[in-house]
Amino acid sequence: MESAVWLRDAVCCRGGFPALAGVDLDVAEGEILLLRGPNGAGKTTLLRLLAGLATLDGGRGTVLGCDLQSDRRALRPHVGLLGHDLMLYEDLTVGENLRFFAALAGASGAEVRGALERLEVASRLHDVSLRRLSAGQRKRVATAVLALRRPRLWLLDEPHAGLDESGRGAVNRLVRDAAGSGATVVLASHEAPAAAEVATRTVHLAGGVAVSRDAEGASPPAEVPDA
Amino acid sequence: MREVLLVAAKDLRIELRSRVLLFQVAPFAVATLVLLGFALDADRSALRHFSAGLFWVAVLLTALLAAQRSVAVEHAGRAADALLLSATGPARIFAGKALALAAQLAALELLLGVAMVVLYDARIEHFGLAVASAAAATVGIAAAGTLYGVLAAPLGVRETLLPVLLLPVFAPVLIGATRAFGDALGTAAVNGWAWFGLLGLFALVYAVFGALAYGPLLEAET
Amino acid sequence: MSILLGRSPGRPTPEAAPAHTGSRTTRILGAVTLAGVVGLCLCAFIFSPPDSRPGPEAGTRIGQFDAVRLMYVHVPAAIWTYVALGTCAMASAVYLWRRSAWWDRLAHACAEIGVVLCAITLITGMIWGRPVWGTWWEWGDVRLVTTLVLFLVYAGYLAMRSVPAAPEARARRASILGLGGAVLIPIVNRSVEWWENRTLHQQSTLEELRIEDLTLFTLVLGIFVMGVLALWLAVHRFRLAWLEAEAESAGLRAALAERRAEAAEPAAPTAGSGEGTPSAGAAGS
Numbered sequence: 230m231e232s233a234v235w236l237r238d239a240v241c242c243r244g245g246f247p248a249l250a251g252v253d254l255d256v257a258e259g260e261i262l263l264l265r266g267p268n269g270a271g272k273t274t275l276l277r278l279l280a281g282l283a284t285l286d287g288g289r290g291t292v293l294g295c296d297l298q299s300d301r302r303a304l305r306p307h308v309g310l311l312g313h314d315l316m317l318y319e320d321l322t323v324g325e326n327l328r329f330f331a332a333l334a335g336a337s338g339a340e341v342r343g344a345l346e347r348l349e350v351a352s353r354l355h356d357v358s359l360r361r362l363s364a365g366q367r368k369r370v371a372t373a374v375l376a377l378r379r380p381r382l383w384l385l386d387e388p389h390a391g392l393d394e395s396g397r398g399a400v401n402r403l404v405r406d407a408a409g410s411g412a413t414v415v416l417a418s419h420e421a422p423a424a425a426e427v428a429t430r431t432v433h434l435a436g437g438v439a440v441s442r443d444a445e446g447a448s449p450p451a452e453v454p455d456a
Numbered sequence: 457m458r459e460v461l462l463v464a465a466k467d468l469r470i471e472l473r474s475r476v477l478l479f480q481v482a483p484f485a486v487a488t489l490v491l492l493g494f495a496l497d498a499d500r501s502a503l504r505h506f507s508a509g510l511f512w513v514a515v516l517l518t519a520l521l522a523a524q525r526s527v528a529v530e531h532a533g534r535a536a537d538a539l540l541l542s543a544t545g546p547a548r549i550f551a552g553k554a555l556a557l558a559a560q561l562a563a564l565e566l567l568l569g570v571a572m573v574v575l576y577d578a579r580i581e582h583f584g585l586a587v588a589s590a591a592a593a594t595v596g597i598a599a600a601g602t603l604y605g606v607l608a609a610p611l612g613v614r615e616t617l618l619p620v621l622l623l624p625v626f627a628p629v630l631i632g633a634t635r636a637f638g639d640a641l642g643t644a645a646v647n648g649w650a651w652f653g654l655l656g657l658f659a660l661v662y663a664v665f666g667a668l669a670y671g672p673l674l675e676a677e678t
Numbered sequence: 679m680s681i682l683l684g685r686s687p688g689r690p691t692p693e694a695a696p697a698h699t700g701s702r703t704t705r706i707l708g709a710v711t712l713a714g715v716v717g718l719c720l721c722a723f724i725f726s727p728p729d730s731r732p733g734p735e736a737g738t739r740i741g742q743f744d745a746v747r748l749m750y751v752h753v754p755a756a757i758w759t760y761v762a763l764g765t766c767a768m769a770s771a772v773y774l775w776r777r778s779a780w781w782d783r784l785a786h787a788c789a790e791i792g793v794v795l796c797a798i799t800l801i802t803g804m805i806w807g808r809p810v811w812g813t814w815w816e817w818g819d820v821r822l823v824t825t826l827v828l829f830l831v832y833a834g835y836l837a838m839r840s841v842p843a844a845p846e847a848r849a850r851r852a853s854i855l856g857l858g859g860a861v862l863i864p865i866v867n868r869s870v871e872w873w874e875n876r877t878l879h880q881q882s883t884l885e886e887l888r889i890e891d892l893t894l895f896t897l898v899l900g901i902f903v904m905g906v907l908a909l910w911l912a913v914h915r916f917r918l919a920w921l922e923a924e925a926e927s928a929g930l931r932a933a934l935a936e937r938r939a940e941a942a943e944p945a946a947p948t949a950g951s952g953e954g955t956p957s958a959g960a961a962g963s
Contacts, residue, residue: 240934242844247930250937282537284846301675306543314534316541318466320474329466333459333542358473374538436941603858607851611841620837621855624830625862628869635873654872658865665861669854672774676847 233258233293233382233413234279240287241271241278248274250437251288256415261408263428264417271437272417273313276384279415280310293381309380311388315371317359323370324355327377334378344373348399364391369399376403383407385416389423397423459544463552468559470529477560481525485518485564489571500577507578508637508644509630511568516597516626518564520619523601526557527609527618536609536674546671550602554666558598565590581642589636589652593629596659600625603666606673628658699917707910714903721896722750729893745809750896752802754904755795756825762792762908763832763859770856773849779923782849785856787915789835791908796829823870824863831859845923 234256241249248271256262264272277283279292281301290297295304310316317326327341345352348369359367368391375383383404389397397420404414404427418424425431433440471477492510496502503510530536530553539549569590572578580586601622608618632654639648729746730739769785803822804814816822835855839848 242930244844245926245930245933247934247937250934250941280541282540284844305541308541310537310541312534312537314537316534316538318470318529318535319532320470320529321466322473325466325469329462330538330542332462333539333544378541436939437937438941440941603854607854608838610847611838611843613841617834617838617841621834624827624834625858627827628862628865631869631873650872654865654869661861661865665858669858672850673854676850 231258232256232291233260234290234415235292236278236288236290238288239278239285239290239297241274241283242286243274243283247286248437249278252434252437252439254432254439256413258413259408259411261404261414261416261427261429263424263431264415264434265419265421265431266417266434266440270434272434273386274437275434276310276312276386276415276417279382280308280384281305282310307381308384309375309378309382310384310386311368311371311375312386315367317367317371317374319360320358322356322358323350323362326359326370327374330374331377336377336379340377344376347376347403348373349395365393365396368392369396372400372403376407381412383412383414383416385414385418387418387420388416389418389420401427459548460552460555463539463544463549464555464559467526467529467553467556471525471556471560476525477522477563481518481521481560482564482567484521485514485568486571488514488517489568489575493575503576504578505643507572507576508641509634510576511572511578511637512593512630512633514568515561515565515593515633516623516630518568519561519597519601519626520622522557522560522564523605523622524615524618526553526560526602527605527614531609540674546674547667549674550606550667550670554595554598554602554663557602558594561594561598562591565594578641578643580640582640582648585648585652586637586640589633589640589648589655592652592655592659593633593636596629596655596662597626599659599662599666600629603662603669603673606670610676629655632658699914699921704910704913707906707913711903711907711910714899714906718750718896718899718903721892721899722747726750726892726896742810745806746893748802748806750900751904752799752806753897754900755798755802757901758904758908759792759795759799759825759828761905762788762795762912763828766792766832766835766856767860770853770860773853774857779845779849782852783916783919783923785852786839786919787912789832789839789856790915791911793829793832793836795904795908796825796832800825800829820867820870824867827866828859828863831862832856835859845926 232255234254236252236254239249239252239254240247250271252271252275254275264275266272274283278285278290278297281292281295281297281304285297292304293307295301297304318329321329323345324341327345328338331337331341345355350366350369350373354362354366359370362370368388372388375385385400385404388400388404392400401423404416408414408429414427416424416428489510492513493503496506496510530539569580569586573580604618604622604625608614608621611617632651635644635646636648636651636655638644639646639651726747728743729741730743731741732738733740766785766788769781769788773781773785800822803825807816808814835852838855839852841848843851
């Protein structure tokens with residue numbers, strides 16, 4: 230299988246702090262990888278790095294065949310990121326948000342309706358301003374926007390947090406379908422049961438380093454990158 | 457072009473929904489005009505003589521607020537990241553946002569123009585010149601505002617930094633637009649169309665510079 | 679320039695950073711500057727005559743008198759302001775093209791020196807204008823107004839640079855601002871020129887002035903001394919920025935090591951893991 234993510238000794242600084250301190254990571258296409266680790270381990274930064282939004286400050290990395298040093302712009306359109314910030318417009322309604330991002334992604338109206346149905350967003354909410362939705366409902370809308378973009382790499386930061394049982398089920402179904410159709414999924418989650426249900430592999434992060442990998446043992450000690 | 461209009465329509469729709477422009481920026485604009493009237497001792501002939509300059513000072517101060525707002529919309533909830541992740545080129549995002557800002561400024565200028573006629577007793581003698589020079593100035597202000605807005609956007613001190621960066625840039629717009637309007641209002645014996653040319657040049661330069669520079673600046677957010 | 683500034687663009691220096699910004703070259707430059715300043719003071723205040731010539735009526739004298747001595751600072755400062763800020767704009771453009779921290783540091787050093795020289799130009803000009811033109815400020819003068827806008831633009835540039843940010847992102851913003859200033863200034867100049875359509879400058883300074891040999895010599899000396907001073911300061915400022923980056927990258931290496939130690943014992947609390955210094959110019963390598 231092709232490699233969707235390939236990181237060697239990846240260093241990524243956030244506000245001068247090395248949030249990632251030399252991560253080695255391989256993810257094959259079609260995999261559903263679960264990132265685990267305590268708060269501050271670097272999960273969110275790793276996802277932003279894989280999305281091409283954070284700069285690679287040391288080491289090397291390739292995502293979907295795009296070099297993270299030189300080719301981040303080519304990578305971004307193929308990536309879907311669900312972050313803590315939902316990247317939606319609070320003042321617009323659910324429908325307006327979806328139509329805007331669908332139009333940018335070239336998705337049709339039928340796809341918009343399909344995505345909303347799959348995430349069980351009630352149609353009465355379509356004309357409601359996002360500001361008035363609960364956290365869980367917003368997260369469903371953001372996930373629907375992500376699904377509309379049909380990304381080749383799904384990056385989900387705590388996709389289950391704030392969702393009820395049916396929401397978690399809907400997210401997991403979406404993730405499985407995405408992986409089934411050839412997309413790669415990397416998700417960070419503290420919701421162990423819900424996440425472990427879909428994940429095909431788990432990587433633990435601590436101190437900005439991938440500390441252990443299932444079936445591979447400890448990663449080799451990383452060298453200090455050239456600054 | 458489709459994406460440019462999409463982004464512009466999105467920004468205008470947000471303004472329609474949030475009503476920040478209507479309930480906050482527009483009253484600010486009129487209040488500025490009123491205060492400037494007090495500053496000139498409400499002298500009718502002085503107000504009329506300086507109406508062009510006072511109008512444009514009010515427009516530029518209002519433009520600062522509108523530019524702040526245009527940036528804040530993208531930064532609440534990191535929506536700017538979503539634009540980065542889309543396949544849309546930064547130049548098109550820039551054009552869309554500048555277009556929406558220009559449309560908002562045009563509406564504010566219309567309001568201020570009416571206020572100027574009512575409060576300062578200004579009379580528009582050359583309507584075509586007034587509209588043309590206002591349009592050129594508006595495009596320039598919107599382009600510069602969008603560019604410097606995204607530059608200051610990710611910094612914590614955006615509210616104070618943006619005016620410091622933007623006001624000197626507005627200097628030639630203020631000079632040019634005041635002169636052109638002086639001709640249009642019959643308060644200055646100058647060739648207003650020459651000044652329209654200068655405003656057009658400013659708009660062109662900042663539109664091109666902004667379209668080129670927007671990408672690196674949007675990238676620099678992280 | 680690259681010989682003076684110690685290294686070629688974009689090449690990281692392998693040896694450990696020195697503890698100061700001085701070198702043989704800068705010490706020579708400093709000595710030349712110091713000697714030049716002493717010589718300039720002697721020429722400007724003692725040897726050169728005040729501007730004074732017979733007036734139209736018998737027994738009267740006209741001219742700028744002692745105010746002319748300000749010219750020996752004002753004109754050189756103005757010239758090197760334009761050189762420094764022009765270099766800043768050029769270095770900004772090259773940074774956008776090459777993305778090397780070297781050019782960013784050069785732009786920063788030149789901007790700081792340019793803004794200081796610009797302030798000196800404006801202040802000496804105003805002090806000179808009061809007795810000679812009879813006013814501190816003359817709105818109709820193109821160069822005055824343009825220089826003031828130039829000062830404001832690059833003061834804003836420095837304001838932006840002072841805001842904490844990731845070095846690479848800050849360098850990008852700064853380069854756009856530095857280049858934007860260069861785009862703006864010709865437009866400002868043109869608009870002010872049309873605005874008032876007159877200038878006091880040329881008529882009332884050099885052309886009208888009866889330049890004597892010693893006056894001209896002092897002026898040229900002033901331009902030379904100010905240039906050496908600006909260069910000397912620029913070299914030091916550049917090296918300071920480089921040392922700052924070295925310190926940052928040393929801090930980053932320490933933070934990295936600490937972070938990895940944290941990984942070795944995952945149970946340890948994650949708080950307090952090092953003072954965050956902005957990341958080094960790793961992107962420049």
